[in-house]
Amino acid sequence: GENVEQHPSTLSVQEGDSAVIKCTYSDSASNYFPWYKQELGKGPQLIIDIRSNVGEKKDQRIAVTLNKTAKHFSLHITETQPEDSAVYFCAASIGNAGNMLTFGGGTRLMVKP
């Protein structure tokens, strides 16, 4: 089955700096890659997603890039703010967003004011 590796497990940045989280996947058939933000005591919330027919997608301060050949994708957060502090998860699935998601292990992002 699919295996998703995520790095780093923790990331500490100064407010205003950029943060990058990287994931690799194993199944070349995977074609949907969402990123979730999970705050303490809450369920994961989708922040951005990308499909395999697109190389990059941006939404304000958040961007995701996908390299299908290398089977890796990354989350980029620019101009980080303290409220960006949370655990971020990447995931992968075959087919559409309603199909089974395989999650990475998570990255705890801490933004220091």
Next chain:
Amino acid sequence: EAGVAQSPRYKIIEKRQSVAFWCNPISGHATLYWYQQILGQGPKLLIQFQNNGVVDDSQLPKDRFSAERLKGVDSTLKIQPAKLEDSAVYLCASSGFNEQFFGPGTRLTVL
């Protein structure tokens, strides 16, 4: 729109006891999922329903876990008997045609 509702939010039981979790998905969402999230790890899918039929339960420990989605709306997940390693947050999610929306989860502690 109202989100995915789960109850209870917290549950503490002793090993070998039984426990049940309840989920009410977003109205109109045909697909419902149960995930197990062990502390410090990403969520792991236990079971996926499409309406009231099971799509994938390959990672559900069927000797102790069971789930049902009667009438294709609400769902319950049961553990009987519980083991120490079942301590985790149990997340319910639902989806229509696109993204999966997650509930707040039920934190289970097995002593």
